Amino acid sequence: MPEAIRFALAIAAKDIRAELRSKTALLSALVFAALVLVVFNFARDPTVLAASDLAPSVLWVTFALAAIVALNRAFNIERENAALDGLLLAPVSREALFLGKLLANLAFVGTVELVTLPLFTLFFNVNLGRALPGILGVTALATIGFVAVGTIFSAMAVRTRFAELMLPVLLLPFMVPPLIGAVQVTSRLLAARPLSEMWGWVRLLALYDIVFVTLCVLTFSAVVDE
């Protein structure tokens, strides 16, 4: 296994271990996601709009908001006790460091999404049925892209004033393409449309992931190095 991957996995394992010991961030993100779903349910008029019409948008707005809450935490834990300085001093390439943080964030956001999905089917009475593998796939595809951008912005935001506000202001424009694509694919999956109708969106999501993961890996050292 190449060294960079080993380092990245070690950094991700460190983050996940730290999170599993306290569980506070994970639990609050989960509660937050559940609350967003509940709020959405009351924000629609059930006599006018069927739950299934709104479902894909609700799911993705909930995912997006929960991801922002989760990403705010990503570099906060490195900031306490100047842990980031320690990480930067370690003989680890910046690329590996970024990949490690990205993997940890993906695990974190992915867990929140995996727990939110059943809650969503319960609250909005959606029958995922055979659409489930497709929805899991598109969730992974869309999440990788915006979590990559979110990871690099989170590293910047912790160094600013109003960090909790700065991250969503910077990140939300970058969430637009993955969110539009994911909502489109999800609604087609739920309506059991043929694959050919989603293919364009899937390609767009994949292209977004490739471009932004590469770009974030390349520019990460400019964020953390003097």
Next chain:
Amino acid sequence: MNASNAALEPARRLVRRGLTLSLLGLVGLAGVYVLALGFTPIEARQGLAQKIFYLHVPAAWSALLAFSLVGLASILYLWLRDPRLDRFAAASANAGVAFSAVMLTTGPIWAKPIWGTWWTWDARLTLTLFLFLLFVGYLALRAAVHDPSERARFSAVVGILGMLLVPFIHLSVYLFRTLHPQPIVLKPSAPSLPPEMLRTLLISFTVFTVLYLGFVMTRYGLMLAEELQEEARDAA
């Protein structure tokens, strides 16, 4: 005090030149108003509403010019680490936000009588709205970072990522629209303008480019002055 005054001179000169250029641009803008209202024929289908075209399109041009140059300066900054590039990117983003604000306000004023609605989620409208929000975020980030080198590096990264986001937003909004056809939207697609209209438009383009240069130069000079003053204060 005299020493610091002398040190500030290059910045002062830039601000003076920038203000002169901006003033020139504003006089030119008044000229464009007169030309557009008095000496350019009224468009047959849209009537007087079409006059806003002479402000809206050149403002859009300046905004896009500003934002493209932010992206370019950001790439060059991460490569060369020259503080002048960072200052230029910041000044250009400032001007770009101002021009896109003009574009986003004149657009709906025109759209209400012509399209019958202030706003529609058309691909180009959505794209420019997000560009505007993206660069407001860029400026907010700059304001929130204290350390100059950190500020420059962070904003360069946002500038580069932002530049690459543009085609994605465009593509996704475009796909979104083409798959969900909307009521047909009137578009002023006029590949060949009558010569008088074209003349007014070209003059307005020039005026808006002069305004852009004036704004950027003034802003750049002011930022330089601030930095020089801070340096002098640190030295004292």
